Amino acid sequence: MEKLIVDSPADVPTRMQETYIENYRILTQNTGRLMMLSCDQKIEHLNNDFFGEHVPRDQKYGFGPLHLFDIARNANIGAMAAQCGLIARYGKEYESVNYIAKLNSKTNIIKTKHKDPISSQLWTLEDVNFINENTKINIRGVGYTIYLGSEFEQVMLTEAAQIIFQAHQYGLIAILWIYPRGKHVGLEDDIQLIAGAGGVANALGADFVKLKAPAKTRKKSSAELLKIAVQAAGNTKVICSGGQKITPKKFLDELYEQIHIGGTAGNATGRNIFQHELHEAVAMADAIAAIVYDNKSVNEAVTIFNKAKD
Amino acid sequence: MEKLIVDSPADVPTRMQETYIENYRILTQNTGRLMMLSCDQKIEHLNNDFFGEHVPRDQKYGFGPLHLFDIARNANIGAMAAQCGLIARYGKEYESVNYIAKLNSKTNIIKTKHKDPISSQLWTLEDVNFINENTKINIRGVGYTIYLGSEFEQVMLTEAAQIIFQAHQYGLIAILWIYPRGKHVGLEDDIQLIAGAGGVANALGADFVKLKAPAKTRKKSSAELLKIAVQAAGNTKVICSGGQKITPKKFLDELYEQIHIGGTAGNATGRNIFQHELHEAVAMADAIAAIVYDNKSVNEAVTIFNKAKD
Amino acid sequence: MEKLIVDSPADVPTRMQETYIENYRILTQNTGRLMMLSCDQKIEHLNNDFFGEHVPRDQKYGFGPLHLFDIARNANIGAMAAQCGLIARYGKEYESVNYIAKLNSKTNIIKTKHKDPISSQLWTLEDVNFINENTKINIRGVGYTIYLGSEFEQVMLTEAAQIIFQAHQYGLIAILWIYPRGKHVGLEDDIQLIAGAGGVANALGADFVKLKAPAKTRKKSSAELLKIAVQAAGNTKVICSGGQKITPKKFLDELYEQIHIGGTAGNATGRNIFQHELHEAVAMADAIAAIVYDNKSVNEAVTIFNKAKD
């Protein structure tokens, strides 16, 4: 892969363009693709992802937050995405990690059928910048979730537009998570909706958008359909969310197809990495990175995973 | 058409009057009329306008955002209207285009029967000005949509009034999109409502107002009825929205009548331009400009379209 | 009528007292009474007052906004009340007119039975002051409508209190329009409610309050009942709203009684003036001014109207 040419969008001030480009290069390891370790579940899913049947049995009390940071430090990831508060509490001990500060979050207690989802901004760009300026922690981008079609959509569209603009003012990379969700939303994984979400991210000015892989149709695979979303998102890069834990082989197969058929630019994975023991989790992250950053085949990636876990 | 005399409204500061007048002259090509390429559909209509049956078959994955910018650069339009985020992501590559920054947007997922429409402000005038100051991009005006009669009408009236005032403070042209819509609104295309919308735009201080052409009545054509809205709008110029794609001839006929019978001052067209392949799309935009800016007849415009598309 | 002694309320800064007193004297033509041409209907009533059966037949497309400004310039009115946006668009051409900037407005699309009325602030006192400082336009006061008893009453009470205080900070006259309205309001024109509205205006610090004339009772005329409202309003002067168009004689009779029996200090008239052709409209305004400012009799005023319209 040739040397990556990066330009900054028009909302990055001239004096911050170098910072923006450096952040972009580091997060994408000079490939234009992004591999993100998703660690915002402590609010989004409460303790469900960290304790119980999906967690190895010898974890008697479940995984604590240190597990996430240990993976991030030891694996070849692009960035760890976590709430500002979590970064503030552990970041000084894990300065080698690159962070994406997740700026909003909600719990999963209230279901969509009871109330349309809303997730509002918890920290400002000034807060993020304070941590960057005050410590050796490197927050290289910010993240924000929009529930498209929720009756609170406007709150999130407004906060997202402002967060992106302000992130760029500081030379930070702006990443949206966009999920169509709400009582008036039809099929959440319909490709037209998901492609629409990609287009919204582009019109809002995001650098990356995290989308769910669409449901396959009778005629087309999920990866094939992703091309439509990638087209709609324009120069906003599409990365797919990981979802529930599946077998490493199946996960890496899907990832490979998303990138090489769908044209996506990476992925954001949480449970498929951190629901393993540390050693295995690092191996899985490295296997993913091999595909995303090093253009390896699925077999090569599986080998990495198997070797590392031995 | 004689040399256009332009004066600035009282909310334009003395030091910005020259800027205001220059923006007005450039957008209207010294005619007082405006031809606007509407490109805010990536949020407003999600991916529906860019993929599917209305899009040429050889566009396997639909039209991406570059298509819109390529039209804008190659055709004789007054301005491309798009969200700030979209302008920020592509504008530096398309510096020759004149832009209208659309400052609010909503998706079409929630229908009016489920909830009255609300579209709230996503970017500030400071954001717009930052792009103008920081780059060679020329944002010459701003746009904002009001859903009149929605139960959230007050939110939008308030934001619109402030956006217009602040736009003028920066010497920018202020354009409202006003659509009567909501569960308590009768017929959205009734002339009394549409004329009312024109009057609201005038009382809010807008320079232009984008209205839907009214439904014809038993006695009067749509163009004839438009005179009432033009009268109500006073010195706020009325431009009609384009709507769904129809045949070029029919579209140009309607446009000609809106201007020469109805007394409108131009139009805002999206799908009727960009749902063509690039070459044809540019031709269609040029044909429209011929009527709006060069006072050509429909036949002359159709010839331009036909010649260009060969 | 002797020389008017004017003092400023305690929220007028010492350095702005002269401005306040000058504005008060000019608006009241040194009489302490106010005759206001109401021109906020382009939002409040949409196009209903300007096109249709109440408008002279030869106005094929209805009255446009110029009609309002032409009346204001040619008639002996105290002030023209209009939204800031309208003043910004025409004021530089009509610098001789004294203006009241109406700071809130709503449309009439949603009826009270569907949703309680809310009309929120569209412009700030800084905006008003900007126009006064930046141009030769004279905005001498501000207006704001409260719907008392609406479930959104608190929004409007809060904005009104602040607008009055801030208006006085700039030496401007503060005028409230107060209408009891909402699904929990009984009879809107009951004298106890209307007197209450007058008292609210006084407790909020307004200089003038525009009230509807109360419904007559079996024992007392509307004008006689007005005394109770005038007493409740204390040193906040009561002016009555004009309402729907009636015959000039009937209108002037009512006005005379409101002032000379009810003790009111003028009126705010819209449709009864501007739904006439310009010449007649100016005559009607002058006839009203004769009663309000020159203490003429009804017959004298009718003569003015009749003479002028010849």
Next chain:
Amino acid sequence: MEKLIVDSPADVPTRMQETYIENYRILTQNTGRLMMLSCDQKIEHLNNDFFGEHVPRDQKYGFGPLHLFDIARNANIGAMAAQCGLIARYGKEYESVNYIAKLNSKTNIIKTKHKDPISSQLWTLEDVNFINENTKINIRGVGYTIYLGSEFEQVMLTEAAQIIFQAHQYGLIAILWIYPRGKHVGLEDDIQLIAGAGGVANALGADFVKLKAPAKTRKKSSAELLKIAVQAAGNTKVICSGGQKITPKKFLDELYEQIHIGGTAGNATGRNIFQHELHEAVAMADAIAAIVYDNKSVNEAVTIFNKAKD
């Protein structure tokens, strides 16, 4: 009663402690008790308290606001409590009066059964301070009403906490009116609720709290029960509200018991004073002051009322 020792709470800045103590001494006439003339009814009760059956028959059009100020100037009251707007309109003519600026108010049009009560802040402490700095008017404290148990309780708790803190920043005395009210509130005059309201005032930092006297129980009188509320309120002094007009003797009896049995520190009276003619109203106010400030007996107070009214 010995020389009163006053200390200021911790939210009074050192440089304003003298001002705070002076305000406290003047309002309490060096006794630590407060007698307040309540004059916020022009918004709270509209015109109901000033016109009609409770008002002397010779007041043909009811009492206007001057009546309130004339009582305040001529009687021995601690302070007149009124909305900022009313103080701004009359205060310069009544500079000898000490004022409490009531900072929120609502009308009585919407009943609790239709919507829980909300009364939001109309003026800021900056506004109050402006009047104190700009004129010779002495606003020595501020007042704010909380409807405890309303579904809008949080709005009022928040505004109250901030108003108290800011009032102390300016050296002003902070007084809460707290009434349990709302569709989920049981008996509004239950002593547990009223004592709770006293405790809330203390936890919010108020200097005084105006409470309704509790309903008597089978075992205990209202005055006896008040001790519980006084205990709960700690160093926030309890004053009782006056309520509807009753005979002077009965009123003074209740007041005496509230102070000497219940341990309250004064009262806030409106209708029982101002629904008399001026001379009698002043007499009634003086009789109340005799009990509150001069430790007189009920008989002595009745004598004062009877003598003064002759």
Next chain:
Amino acid sequence: MEKLIVDSPADVPTRMQETYIENYRILTQNTGRLMMLSCDQKIEHLNNDFFGEHVPRDQKYGFGPLHLFDIARNANIGAMAAQCGLIARYGKEYESVNYIAKLNSKTNIIKTKHKDPISSQLWTLEDVNFINENTKINIRGVGYTIYLGSEFEQVMLTEAAQIIFQAHQYGLIAILWIYPRGKHVGLEDDIQLIAGAGGVANALGADFVKLKAPAKTRKKSSAELLKIAVQAAGNTKVICSGGQKITPKKFLDELYEQIHIGGTAGNATGRNIFQHELHEAVAMADAIAAIVYDNKSVNEAVTIFNKAKD
């Protein structure tokens, strides 16, 4: 217990790290554990905890606020947690006490079945800092309650995130009270929910989180289950709330198990302390402190309680 090593989170500015560490050491008495006297019930529970059957009979009018401060001054507690207003009113007389300023509160009038709970911010960090700067009062941390799963959850998550960040900016310790509550919340004391709450506190950046002890299950005790919450909370220390008054022995037993089995770092106790007479209350607080700070056994603590109360 060895010398405590304390580091500050990344949102504490370099210049405030010493202050943060000092506050942490003082509150935890150099043990890393916290014993907090909860005194926010005057708003949260109104007067219910201070008058009635749970209060000693000789307290005829219940406990007033002085009782709380007297306990705080005389017992070996880590900090007294109370609303800012209460601290402002008494703190100057009780300067030796260390305070946690509780920044939000609601009453218990509206039940969850009627409306989901919301408790919004009443004071700012600037207010807290003002007291620290202006007096000798030592507010060493702040507290805030989140009702997780309430439909107003987002309001509280947002305020909490900002309060924690700002508290750290001032070098103050940040403590969350988190209770799952709302009509869509299942069992409030289910360990998965409570562990989730602990994780939320960690992701928001809190130093301590106050949780209810979970309900025991058929297989595990409450203390055993607490380990899951302690694991989820990571480096945010868990302290348990005290709840209703039980016998001292039972209370101390539970406390001991929470710390030595569950791994919690202290407790927050209100009624189990202050619903005793002063002497006994101080004894109970000292007994708790013996376990929390001095690692005493339950028997030793009971002895302290019994000796002191003699």
